[in-house]
Amino acid sequence: MSLTAYDFTGRTAFVTGAAGGIGRATAxxxxxxxxTVHCADRDRQGLQETAALVAEHGGTPHIHALDVTDRAALATAVASVTGPLHVMAAIAGIMHTSTVxxxxxxxxxxxxAIxxxxxxYACQEAVRSMIASGTRGSIVTMASGAMDSASAGLLCYSVAKAAVVQLTKTLATEVGRHGIRVNAIAPGWIRTAMTDRHEPAAQEQAEAAMVRHSPLARVGEPEDIAHAVLHLASDASSFTTGQILRPNGGVAMPW
Incomplete structure (x- = not known):
């Protein structure tokens, strides 16, 4: 194994939630x-900005303005990929806060739904495409560190992310025989528009609390998670499936 394991030349990736944050950094x-990167999101302006960034990085961008809860639209977008689909990074997500x-x-x-x-839906369409083309592909889903602990106000979010983990593990057991790998990433606090949901003073306090709890003494950036996606999508992790990678600065260390 060499650094060529991280060479995606001639490969095609599909990224949902690509209009900003972790999705944009991953694309x-x-x-x-x-x-070659296909970028999907419902934020058309954000998609255009991501496409420009992809081009700056030497890529050939394709954009799909869609809502991931629209199964038909997602199926059409994946079907439009020319040639084999090698990577699906299902990153789209929202944050919601309310007590039980x-x-x-x-x-x-x-x-x-989101x-x-x-x-x-993204996993289903990716698997169908990969099996049809005989591609030994990689699917990376986005879970969250919120699934490892109880956080007041995050019931909906935590439950959905826990469900993503079970989806990831179950799918990995079902499609491994086709050479398709499925893994999840459970980030800690990442500085994105989604986590920037408090008033400035409260936001600063929240980030400071995360910094105090991290052995690395910092919060994460979208690029930290993008590199985790790249690893799981690459040949460097060819013997890894059904696993949950936790880039969280050491804030949570589950047994």
Whole structure:
């Protein structure tokens, strides 16, 4: 094994949630590694900005303005990929905060639709494409460190991310015989628009708390997670499937 294991020249990747944050950083890094990158998101302006960044990194961007909860739209986008699909990075997600007693049906339905069903649909379409073309591909899903501990107000989010983990493990056992690997990433606190949801003073306090709890004494950046995706998508992790990678600065160390 050599550094060529991280060479994606001639390969195609599909990234959901690509309009910003971790998704954008992942699309750019895959492009830098040589991949043709398909970027999907419902944020059209963000997609255009990501496409420009992908091009700056030497990639050939393709954009798909869609909602991941629309199974048909996602299926059409994946089917439009020319040639084999080698990587699916299912990153799209939203944050929602409400206590258990305050959680409404519509809150839970919306979070589960985007954070779980959207990942499920992306996985399903990727597997269908990979099996049809005989591609030994890699699927990377996005879980969260929130699944490892109870956090007040994060019921919907934590439940959806825990479901993503079970999806990842189950799918890995089902498609391994086709040479398809499925792994999840469970990030800690990453500085993105999604985590920047407090008033400035409260946001600063929240990040400071994460820094105090981290042995590395910092919060994460989108690029930290993009590199984790790159690793799991690459041949360097060819013997890794059904696993949960936790780039969290050491904040949580589950047994």
């Amino acid at each position: 750019a890094l895959l492009a830098e590694a040589g991949a 007693l305050e959680t409404r049906d519509e809150d839970l339905d919306r979070v589960l 954070n779980f069903k959207g990942v499920l």
